[in-house]
Amino acid sequence: xxxxxxxxxxVKGIKATGIHCGIKKSKSDLALIVSEPMAVASGVFTTNKxxxxxxIVSMEHIKSGRxxxxxxxxxxxxxxxxxxxxKDSKEIxxxxxxxxxxxxxxxxxxxxxxxxxPLPIDKIKKSIPLLVKSLSSSGGKKAAExxxxxxxxxxxxxxxxxxxxxxxxxxxxxxxSGMIFPKMATMLSxxxxxVSIKDELLKKALKRSVDKxxxxxxxxxxxxxxxxxICMANGCAGNKLIDRAGRGFxxxxxxxxxxxxxxxxxxxxDGEGATKFIEVKVQGARSKRDAxxxxxFIANSNLVKTAFFGEQANWGRILSAAGNAGVDxxxxxxxxxLNGYKVVERGIVSYKEDTDLIEVMKKKEIKIxxxxxxxxxxxxxxxxxxSHEYIKINAxxxx
Amino acid sequence: xxxxxxxxxxVKGIKATGIHCGIKKSKSDLALIVSEPMAVASGVFTTNKxxxxxxIVSMEHIKSGRxxxxxxxxxxxxxxxxxxxxKDSKEIxxxxxxxxxxxxxxxxxxxxxxxxxPLPIDKIKKSIPLLVKSLSSSGGKKAAExxxxxxxxxxxxxxxxxxxxxxxxxxxxxxxSGMIFPKMATMLSxxxxxVSIKDELLKKALKRSVDKxxxxxxxxxxxxxxxxxICMANGCAGNKLIDRAGRGFxxxxxxxxxxxxxxxxxxxxDGEGATKFIEVKVQGARSKRDAxxxxxFIANSNLVKTAFFGEQANWGRILSAAGNAGVDxxxxxxxxxLNGYKVVERGIVSYKEDTDLIEVMKKKEIKIxxxxxxxxxxxxxxxxxxSHEYIKINAxxxx
Numbered sequence: 188x189x190x191x192x193x194x195x196x197x198v199k200g201i202k203a204t205g206i207h208c209g210i211k212k213s214k215s216d217l218a219l220i221v222s223e224p225m226a227v228a229s230g231v232f233t234t235n236k237x238x239x240x241x242x243i244v245s246m247e248h249i250k251s252g253r254x255x256x257x258x259x260x261x262x263x264x265x266x267x268x269x270x271x272x273x274k275d276s277k278e279i280x281x282x283x284x285x286x287x288x289x290x291x292x293x294x295x296x297x298x299x300x301x302x303x304x305p306l307p308i309d310k311i312k313k314s315i316p317l318l319v320k321s322l323s324s325s326g327g328k329k330a331a332e333x334x335x336x337x338x339x340x341x342x343x344x345x346x347x348x349x350x351x352x353x354x355x356x357x358x359x360x361x362x363x364s365g366m367i368f369p370k371m372a373t374m375l376s377x378x379x380x381x382v383s384i385k386d387e388l389l390k391k392a393l394k395r396s397v398d399k400x401x402x403x404x405x406x407x408x409x410x411x412x413x414x415x416x417i418c419m420a421n422g423c424a425g426n427k428l429i430d431r432a433g434r435g436f437x438x439x440x441x442x443x444x445x446x447x448x449x450x451x452x453x454x455x456x457d458g459e460g461a462t463k464f465i466e467v468k469v470q471g472a473r474s475k476r477d478a479x480x481x482x483x484f485i486a487n488s489n490l491v492k493t494a495f496f497g498e499q500a501n502w503g504r505i506l507s508a509a510g511n512a513g514v515d516x517x518x519x520x521x522x523x524x525l526n527g528y529k530v531v532e533r534g535i536v537s538y539k540e541d542t543d544l545i546e547v548m549k550k551k552e553i554k555i556x557x558x559x560x561x562x563x564x565x566x567x568x569x570x571x572x573x574s575h576e577y578i579k580i581n582a583x584x585x586x
Numbered sequence: 587x588x589x590x591x592x593x594x595x596x597v598k599g600i601k602a603t604g605i606h607c608g609i610k611k612s613k614s615d616l617a618l619i620v621s622e623p624m625a626v627a628s629g630v631f632t633t634n635k636x637x638x639x640x641x642i643v644s645m646e647h648i649k650s651g652r653x654x655x656x657x658x659x660x661x662x663x664x665x666x667x668x669x670x671x672x673k674d675s676k677e678i679x680x681x682x683x684x685x686x687x688x689x690x691x692x693x694x695x696x697x698x699x700x701x702x703x704p705l706p707i708d709k710i711k712k713s714i715p716l717l718v719k720s721l722s723s724s725g726g727k728k729a730a731e732x733x734x735x736x737x738x739x740x741x742x743x744x745x746x747x748x749x750x751x752x753x754x755x756x757x758x759x760x761x762x763s764g765m766i767f768p769k770m771a772t773m774l775s776x777x778x779x780x781v782s783i784k785d786e787l788l789k790k791a792l793k794r795s796v797d798k799x800x801x802x803x804x805x806x807x808x809x810x811x812x813x814x815x816i817c818m819a820n821g822c823a824g825n826k827l828i829d830r831a832g833r834g835f836x837x838x839x840x841x842x843x844x845x846x847x848x849x850x851x852x853x854x855x856d857g858e859g860a861t862k863f864i865e866v867k868v869q870g871a872r873s874k875r876d877a878x879x880x881x882x883f884i885a886n887s888n889l890v891k892t893a894f895f896g897e898q899a900n901w902g903r904i905l906s907a908a909g910n911a912g913v914d915x916x917x918x919x920x921x922x923x924l925n926g927y928k929v930v931e932r933g934i935v936s937y938k939e940d941t942d943l944i945e946v947m948k949k950k951e952i953k954i955x956x957x958x959x960x961x962x963x964x965x966x967x968x969x970x971x972x973s974h975e976y977i978k979i980n981a982x983x984x985x
Contacts, residue, residue, distance in 0.1 A: 237909030237917055267905050267917055269933045302902020303935055412906050489888070489972075503701020506666050507811050510636030518636055518666055534668045536702055573888075 188442055194343025195358040196327035199381040200224055200423035204326040205333025208314035210262035210307055218333035219318050220377055221256040221287060226419035227386040228254030229393045233414035239266035240276040241296040242413060248292050252386035254419045255293040257377055258283050259334050260311060262300040266412035275306045282312060286319040297415045299336055299373040331360040334375055338362050342453040348442050350435050351426040355382045359446045363454035373411040374401060376450055382439055383422035384429040392440045393418045400447035403568045404455050452569055461571030463495050464552050470565040471558040477514045478566035484512040492573035495553060500544035502530045505555060520560030526550055533560060587841055593742025594757040595726035598780040599623055599822035603725040604732025607713035609661035609706055617732035618717050619776055620655040620686060625818035627653030628789040630796045632813035638665035639675040640695040641812060647691050651785035653818045654692040656776055657682050658733050659710060661699040665811035674705045681711060685718040696814045698735055698772040730759040733774055737761050741852040747841050749834050750825040754781045758845045762853035772810040773800060775849055781838055782821035783828040791839045792817045799846035802967045803854050851968055860970030862894050863951050869964040870957040876913045877965035883911040891972035894952060899943035901929050904954060919959030925949055
């Protein structure tokens with residue numbers, strides 16, 4: 188497995204583009220990703236009960252397991268827009284399908300941006316011919332740009348590995364305005380691969396991969412109206428079809444996991460106003476579920492996050508947050524390390540001076556290791572601190 | 587029922603005081619509340635799995651249903667302090683009991699402040715004689731001061747009502763550094779009354795009252811290591827004992843509810859860095875549980891809270907937060923009003939200009955009314971916006 192340059196268009200048979208259609212003032216806001224041969228596809232969508240129109244349309248269309256292309260706009264989420272919003276998403280999909288000479292069912296759609304305002308559908312419609320015309324096998328970066336909102340950098344990655352004497356590639360792009368842990372800003376990711384794989388196995392691999400990556404930077408059930416991850420696999424690598432959970436599947440899963448985890452961490456690093464990248468690893472739990480729950484409560488706590496921003500020796504907030512997870516805990520069996528610095532060991536407070544701890548807190552990368560001393564299961568989640576900049580961005584940005 | 591001046595010492599047979607013992611630099615940090623006759627008492631304590639030492643001690647002692655006094659320190663939470671912390675709380679209680687010539691079991695204890703640092707027990711011990719000596723039937727305000735941490739104002743209230751031809755009084759004090767919704771800063775409240783009531787009825791009344799007040803400004807299960815509410819009733823009013831759920835009980839419940847709801851709202855208003863007081867009322871739910879859950883998700887959302895701080899027309903964030911509560915919702919049946927201004931009615935976006943909505947958002951008191959259109963149950967919760975000042979306070983304050 189080796190990293191290669193580029194993102195979604197580093198994969199054979201994939202073209203993409205991004206243009207400015209006028210939803211945003213001047214930045215690009217409309218992306219299209221197309222596979223030359225019809226691809227198999229799988230998606231993971233928001234669990235929010237108020238799903239945006241594009242999510243509803245994509246969930247309908249992906250049932251077929253086939254996908255020719257994905258159209259994405261940023262700047263307007265087309266969420267809380269009722270029947271009109273649904274019709275708009277359907278119409279866009281229909282127009283793209285017509286241009287690509289394919290069935291509307293094979294087109295998926297995603298949106299991100301302001302909630303509750305009708306899509307400027309005419310601007311999008313007018314731009315579709317140009318959008319399709321500008322598709323290019325080097326257009327991945329343009330697509331990566333056009334899906335951003337408050338992100339400060341594009342997120343793309345590609346890798347290559349060998350199987351069945353073929354070079355197989357996976358590429359991905361993502362957007363996620365930093366939030367994530369403070370819930371509900373939209374996360375989008377689109378992954379392409381030229382592997383040949385059966386649709387139900389792609390589905391299985393994607394679900395697993397998302398659970399270990401994008402779902403570890405957000406908390407169970409806390410998702411925006413628009414969250415979407417789609418993976419399309421077009422078979423252009425020419426490997427023999429992966430149709431069972433053997434070696435070929437295992438290799439693909441590993442490569443896919445690499446891409447999704449990389450993109451998930453990139454989203455955290457680009458967190459709104461983030462000044463620190465924080466890994467919360469919970470060990471010694473009775474179950475993986477317990478470990479994830481405790482880690483999520485810590486990573487979600489505004490008090491923990493502001494403590495890291497302030498670089499203060501407030502480790503008690505970490506334990507207090509852990510105690511709120513509803514998981515059985517004893518202070519006497521708990522150990523806590525910050526970047527390897529021992530703070531508490533089996534209920535004994537081990538650090539000597541606040542100043543030592545403040546030195547640790549000054550680092551840009553923080554690893555919180557909490558051992559519950561109850562079992563042998565572990566999980567990690569990733570988050571950021573909570574800064575003045577976060578408040579500024581979210582108080583001023585309309586989304 | 588009429589409001590009277592003062593707080594806990596407006597109640598017959600109650601003395602209180604607050605002094606500086608040296609846990610904090612210069613502000614008062616040690617409070618004592620004593621009932622001349624032995625009182626019946628009930629308490630509601632944190633559900634956090636890592637309960638602070640004073641909480642564990644108070645939970646043991648309150649089993650008897652009797653209480654002579656409550657000792658409270660601020661500046662140090664005595665949480666995550668292991669066996670040593672437990673012994674410290676026990677020792678303080680013993681010393682107070684000795685001074686008051688009562689059993690240690692009749693003394694309750696609470697602490698709030700920094701987690702994980704041993705109590706400066708010598709400072710407290712040394713101050714106990716002075717503390718007891720300074721008890722006064724006008725010392726309520728001093729106690730109200732001595733329990734504060736990042737609070738900017740004391741919180742006390744008292745009322746009087748008639749029953750059985752007797753004037754019955756209830757007084758209360760509280761502290762809660764604003765947080766609350768962003769979880770886990772400590773909330774303390776101590777309520778005194780001269781009513782004569784059976785201990786199990788006091789317990790019932792307090793539980794109900796806390797559920798409608800303090801539990802409506804915090805979210806189920808999200809509590810600090812130290813949260814404590816205690817009510818003591820000493821019978822000095824001389825009414826015939828309330829020993830069943832009749833008229834006397836009903837009147838007491840109403841009066842107690844008035845005090846707890848008042849104190850709870852005062853805690854929100856004094857929220858860390860709060861610039862707005864926000865009521866979230868959810869109507870039209872299938873159950874009260876659904877209503878509370880949706881309201882809590884809205885009130886808990888950093889994106890909603892920063893939108894109000896920024897005074898932007900980001901109403902979509904309110905619906906997105908609602909959609910995360912796991913409660914069945916349809917955009918088509920939802921109505922949303924902000925201070926009576928119609929934003930969405932049964933899925934139709936009704937407001938015309940963002941500028942209209944921005945006018946509403948500029949108000950200091952905001953009422954979010956969300957009707958789910960699914961049933962006839964409703965609940966309200968109270969919260970604040972999330973401001974730069976919140977980040978500043980929590981990044982710099984060590985607690």
